[in-house]
């Protein structure tokens with residue numbers, strides 16, 4: 380896990396969320412600050428989604 384992600388977790392900026400991007404990528408963590416989404420088990424293989432969640 381990167382230091383940045385750990386910092387996000389520690390500061391509470393990370394929330395549960397995310398959507399299915401691919402068959403093998405089902406992020407269940409999302410950082411509101413840098414729009415990074417990842418799987419709890421694979422924090423280093425997430426993606427910066429960069430979308431606005433408001434429709």
Ligand SMILES: [Zn+2]
Pocket residue numbers: 383384387410411412413414415
């Ligand atoms: Zn972040």
